[in-house]
Amino acid sequence: MRRLAKIVPILVLCGMTNNAWAAGLTATIDKTHATLEDQLLLTLEVTGSSRSEPQLPALPDFVVQSRGQSSQVQIINGRMRSNVSFNYILTPKKSGQFMIGAARVEIDDEVHFSKPISIKISKPEAIPQQNRPAFVLAEVNNETPYVGEQVVYTFRFFRRVQIANAKLDLPTFDGFVIEDMGEQREYEIVRGGQKFIVTDVKKALFPQEAGIINIPAAVLNADIFMQNRKRRRRDMFDDFFGSARGQTQTKVLRTDAMVLRVKNLPVSTQKSSGLIGAFDIKATLTKSQLRAGESTTLEVIISGVGNIQQITKPTLPQIKGVKIYEDKTSQERSMNNDRLRGQKTFRWAVIPLEAGLLEIPKLTLHYFDVEAGTHLTKHSANFLLNVTPSGEKEELRLTTSQNTKSAKLSVEILGEDISPIHEEINVLNAPFASNYPMALWFLFFFSPPFLFFGLFLNNKRLNKSSAERDSQRQSKAAKKALKRVQEVTKAEVQNNIELSAQTASQLVRDYLGDKALLEGRALTTGDVSKLLQQQSIPQELIQTIQTFLELCDTLQYAGRQTAESSTLSKQLPELIKKIERHL
Amino acid sequence: MNRISFITAIILSLSLSTVLALASENQSARNFLEANSTFQKGNYEDALKQYAQLIEKHPGNGHLYYNQGNTYLRLGRLGAAIAAYRQGLVFLPRNQDLKANLTYARTLTKDDIKPVGAHPLVETLFFWHYFLNQHELVLALVVINMLFWLSMACRLYFRGQRMFHWLNVGTFGLILAFGASLLVHRVAPQTIALVNEPEIEVYAANRVDSVVRFKLHAGSEVAVIDENQNWLRIRLDKTQEGWLEKSKVALVHL
Numbered sequence: 048m049r050r051l052a053k054i055v056p057i058l059v060l061c062g063m064t065n066n067a068w069a070a071g072l073t074a075t076i077d078k079t080h081a082t083l084e085d086q087l088l089l090t091l092e093v094t095g096s097s098r099s100e101p102q103l104p105a106l107p108d109f110v111v112q113s114r115g116q117s118s119q120v121q122i123i124n125g126r127m128r129s130n131v132s133f134n135y136i137l138t139p140k141k142s143g144q145f146m147i148g149a150a151r152v153e154i155d156d157e158v159h160f161s162k163p164i165s166i167k168i169s170k171p172e173a174i175p176q177q178n179r180p181a182f183v184l185a186e187v188n189n190e191t192p193y194v195g196e197q198v199v200y201t202f203r204f205f206r207r208v209q210i211a212n213a214k215l216d217l218p219t220f221d222g223f224v225i226e227d228m229g230e231q232r233e234y235e236i237v238r239g240g241q242k243f244i245v246t247d248v249k250k251a252l253f254p255q256e257a258g259i260i261n262i263p264a265a266v267l268n269a270d271i272f273m274q275n276r277k278r279r280r281r282d283m284f285d286d287f288f289g290s291a292r293g294q295t296q297t298k299v300l301r302t303d304a305m306v307l308r309v310k311n312l313p314v315s316t317q318k319s320s321g322l323i324g325a326f327d328i329k330a331t332l333t334k335s336q337l338r339a340g341e342s343t344t345l346e347v348i349i350s351g352v353g354n355i356q357q358i359t360k361p362t363l364p365q366i367k368g369v370k371i372y373e374d375k376t377s378q379e380r381s382m383n384n385d386r387l388r389g390q391k392t393f394r395w396a397v398i399p400l401e402a403g404l405l406e407i408p409k410l411t412l413h414y415f416d417v418e419a420g421t422h423l424t425k426h427s428a429n430f431l432l433n434v435t436p437s438g439e440k441e442e443l444r445l446t447t448s449q450n451t452k453s454a455k456l457s458v459e460i461l462g463e464d465i466s467p468i469h470e471e472i473n474v475l476n477a478p479f480a481s482n483y484p485m486a487l488w489f490l491f492f493f494s495p496p497f498l499f500f501g502l503f504l505n506n507k508r509l510n511k512s513s514a515e516r517d518s519q520r521q522s523k524a525a526k527k528a529l530k531r532v533q534e535v536t537k538a539e540v541q542n543n544i545e546l547s548a549q550t551a552s553q554l555v556r557d558y559l560g561d562k563a564l565l566e567g568r569a570l571t572t573g574d575v576s577k578l579l580q581q582q583s584i585p586q587e588l589i590q591t592i593q594t595f596l597e598l599c600d601t602l603q604y605a606g607r608q609t610a611e612s613s614t615l616s617k618q619l620p621e622l623i624k625k626i627e628r629h630l
Numbered sequence: 631m632n633r634i635s636f637i638t639a640i641i642l643s644l645s646l647s648t649v650l651a652l653a654s655e656n657q658s659a660r661n662f663l664e665a666n667s668t669f670q671k672g673n674y675e676d677a678l679k680q681y682a683q684l685i686e687k688h689p690g691n692g693h694l695y696y697n698q699g700n701t702y703l704r705l706g707r708l709g710a711a712i713a714a715y716r717q718g719l720v721f722l723p724r725n726q727d728l729k730a731n732l733t734y735a736r737t738l739t740k741d742d743i744k745p746v747g748a749h750p751l752v753e754t755l756f757f758w759h760y761f762l763n764q765h766e767l768v769l770a771l772v773v774i775n776m777l778f779w780l781s782m783a784c785r786l787y788f789r790g791q792r793m794f795h796w797l798n799v800g801t802f803g804l805i806l807a808f809g810a811s812l813l814v815h816r817v818a819p820q821t822i823a824l825v826n827e828p829e830i831e832v833y834a835a836n837r838v839d840s841v842v843r844f845k846l847h848a849g850s851e852v853a854v855i856d857e858n859q860n861w862l863r864i865r866l867d868k869t870q871e872g873w874l875e876k877s878k879v880a881l882v883h884l
Contacts, residue, residue, distance in 0.1 A: 463734060463737075465703055465730075465731040465734055465735075466727040468666060468669055468696070468697040468700050468701075469693040469696055469727070470663075474662075474691070474693035475688065476655075488768055488772065491775075491776075492771070492775055495775055495779035495780070498779065498783075499783050503786060506786050
């Protein structure tokens, strides 16, 4: 227990020592003395549990670029140590003695600061240009131009060693209109006995206002292969291709800043067109002999060297009796001997409306000639139009549209709003389902089926009574017929053969009619035969009935007395019973 | 004497009820004119109250909903305006003013949501369901029902007449179509919710502490698929669903 009491404070002390050693921020720089052409590598190393980026101090005299981070974990004597390094490239803007202040980082709620570093930035060594491996120059062809006069800015990069990753930042050229002068040009030159490769980048600048305009320095960043001045023996650690004889350095090359004194143009009595350089104006007409209503094209070309972007369309004066329509404009531009050269072509369709001799007056161009140092005026040619009368009324065609379809305009929606409220008082009386009680709808809906069922039942009842009557007629047919046999007997007793035959015939027909639910007396002998056949009566019985009816007919119409004439009443009951058995 | 008194009482009560009904109609007409006048003067809040009172008396009048929708729109209450227009269309399904104002109001909404409604093909196929209001459907059903039973009766007396047979089949089909449409309106009306506030949140569950799935803005129309106390479960499209607070939307039963 006492031994444990001694060990614990030692362990705690070790732990505290470990923590105090682990957390911290260290700033290091690769060199404390450099030139304006050099870049410096600032490394901030954070040791401890934090991986957050430290806060850099203000560095107004440097351009700061982050170059990423790297982390490292070390285990020494069983103790782990981790650190994160943040790298920054510092590019000095000017020479002098500078202090890189303390960077700041927060680790485990504790703020840590790095130690400030003092560095000295000096101007590049005053080495003659021909002795340098690479250098840059910038120049303008005219340091005192007029407002709007073209100035050629040239950036030149001289080098006699290998370079890589070149990056050029040209100045912004505030106060100028800039025109590109094409691709960069590369050529070789001998300077001070040394052969250099030169790359030219050119811009055409047009100052926009009088006064002093500064052109800041152009900056070129490049990795330059520097050869060691002193040769030394190759040792076994040099690589096979001898990289030990030189090394790559990132250099920042700057041109000198320039100052331009821009002059105002001399005062002129003419209205200035803003054109500066050497210009010309020419005009052509496609035809000068034409009829009224016909068209001719006037073409005006303004060409020259200078600020051709300032060329504007000349104003054609109003010509009485002539309609003028503007046509398309075209432009051409090129670089010739570092001067911007070009032309603009303007066209008009000229249509005389009446016959006669018409004049298209000359057009005027004012510009400032730099070489002469004065304002100049140039004119185009004037033209005379000989207009003969037209056979048709061309004037009308000029004022009417050729294409009626294209003359129509699509309807443009000028505003959107809602339709107004409904104000008619009768909208309150509009019929709606909820205005009527539900019972009324049910009454309307269910009354028709009730009515139908009433009709249906009545119809059924009527059909039923009719069937009953038919059934009774059929069942009582035999009885009724047998009852009438007495009438036949009576006629026989009275020896009235015709009457007995007529009654017997009617009796049989009535009987068959009752059975078939037909009017019996209307049946002929043939009808009776067909009817019985339909009822599946044996052929023999049908024959018997047919023979009986023929006998009756014979007795009735012939009036002859035979042996059979007095037996009709006796045959009848038997015949009816036979039929009754089959129907 | 008793019989004379009874008849007199009936006549008096009928006359009184007629007089009361006419007086009520006159009062409604006066209120309607007054509400319109208030609207025209630009006093939209008061006009809104007056239209609401009229709608209470005439709940099936689409013109009143139309005027109410216009008033809401003038007040900048887009959700309520669209709700009023859609409710008005239930009663006036072919009214062009209603359709035009509804279309205009929908152009003012922020959310790019397709309004709740049937596909145009479905609307064409079942045109009577979408182009007739319930009153017209009931009226048509009653007339067609009468024709059906009349044709049935004719078949009792004119047996074998094919014309009555086909009339019977045709009217029966129409009864089924119009009856089904009315049944859908009455039994299973579609409910839509219209966002009545500038912006509301739609939650994953019916609790304010649940995840906010998306937000809707004034005037957006969504289909209601379920209701749980003060919460509505809504469907944005075939996949997006969520819960929103009932108090923040206006409901319309189509």
